[in-house]
Amino acid sequence: MSHFRPILRDVDFLLPPSVQDWLPEGHLARDVVEVVEGLDLSELERAYAGRGSPPYHPATLLSLLIYGYATGCFSSRKIERATYDSLAFRFIAANSHPDHDTLATFRQRFAQEFEAVFVQVLQVARENQLxxxxxxxxxxxxxxxxxxRHSALSYGHAEALEVQLKAEVQELLALAEAADGANLPDGMSLPEELKRREDRLAAIAAAKVKIEARAAERFTREQAGHEAKLAARAAKATASGRKPSGKPPAPPTPGPRPNDQINLTDEESRIMxxxxxxxxxxxxxxxxxxxxxxxxxxxxxxxxxxxxxxxxxxxxxxxxxxxxxxxxxxxxxxxxxxxxxxxxxxxxxxxxxxxxxxxxxxxxxxxxxxxxxxxxxxxxxxxxxxxxxxxxxxxxxxxxxxxxxxxxxxxxxxxxxxxxxxxxxxxxNVRNEWNLVCLAWNLKRMAVLRLQ
Structure with a gap:
């Protein structure tokens, strides 16, 4: 007779009839639901037109996102899957299963409104004397x-690459003019090769325009600072009656620098x-x-x-x-x-x-x-x-x-x-996501503070 616990996968098990009995008291999911359902979400509710099939309540979707971020489940697809696999997510969704597209659309559509939700949670914490x-x-x-960071392109490298690609385009056009095409390597398609380089040239040109715009903004800031330093230097000379010691501040240089970079995937991020x-x-x-x-x-x-x-x-x-x-x-x-x-x-x-x-x-x-x-x-x-x-x-x-x-x-x-x-x-978008991360942290922390 085996001394191990029996493996009974064919036995029918029934969950408790009420979702309230699925999780123990003090579970994080209960705290998230309690706080979110006590917030004023009327702005989110009014955004729904009321046509078509009944939508999921904003409190349900927001609770799913907050609990997901609080437990390391950030992807909307993973959250959808968790509503089937996890009792905590099932509890929050009341045994329903919002699809990933619904969750992603909700997160993007109401990202700005999450700031007001963040403030409401702080008010709840203060009211509860946390x-x-x-x-x-x-x-x-x-x-x-x-x-x-390997998707970053510097201005100097962009100019060098632009020269190289233009030369390659001219070589390919010269090959295309040959009637017999005898000099083409096997498997090479001239139209595809030309299009690939033309697309890269267009992307490089757009990137250079953005780098030049950033450089112009930087020059404006640096020029204002330079003029302020000159004015302070002149005021000091007038007050003392003597010429200030040291060299005058060097004026800023206009235009982009060779090491000015832009990321082709997320141009607003920076190398740090x-x-x-x-x-x-x-x-x-x-x-x-x-x-x-x-x-x-x-x-x-x-x-x-x-x-x-x-x-x-x-x-x-x-x-x-x-x-x-x-x-x-x-x-x-x-x-x-x-x-x-x-x-x-x-x-x-x-x-x-x-x-x-x-x-x-x-x-x-x-x-x-x-x-x-x-x-x-x-x-x-x-x-x-x-x-x-x-x-x-x-x-x-x-x-x-x-x-x-x-x-x-x-x-x-x-x-x-x-x-x-x-x-x-x-x-x-990144700021909105960081708001959601910190909102999840605050609810996670408040659940701990309530037990103290």
Missing amino acids: SRFGTVSLDGTKIHANAS PVAGGGFEQCYNAQALVDTASLLVVIPQVTQATNDKQQIAPMLERLAALPEDLPPPKQLTADTGFFSEANVVACESASIEPLIAIQRDEHHPHWSERFANPPAPPPEATPVERMVHRLRTPKGRATYALRKQTVEPVFGIIKSVMGFRQFLTRGLD
């Missing part, structure tokens, strides 16, 4: 674009340095995270590799939040975000900045941890006041929260949820 959003931390992480070394085709995903709850307050995606220009847009979006989501009192960020303008902007928004101005030593003397510097003078600049706060024990303790705030969020999104590459292309 967080007060008093101190926030800002950071960015590089996420791969839905394009390969990534952790561990090397460069990849990426977007810079930003997140403003509450230090107490680890909830993302504001998600953002930028094409800039440098983070220094990202505080001002975050402050604008903070000011646009509803009144029941007041702005935070403190903002922490690493050295990549430091500039005098950013410090002044935070203080102008009544937010106390704690932005590192330089990297600290890994093993400082023990006395530095307990040092309490003297108060800054009344005429101290905003940067000097911030430096003083960072050196106080309270300021050091608050800034230390940054590493255990934003970094775990990015780590869980990438390693646990498995989101390391965008599915969509284009900056607007």
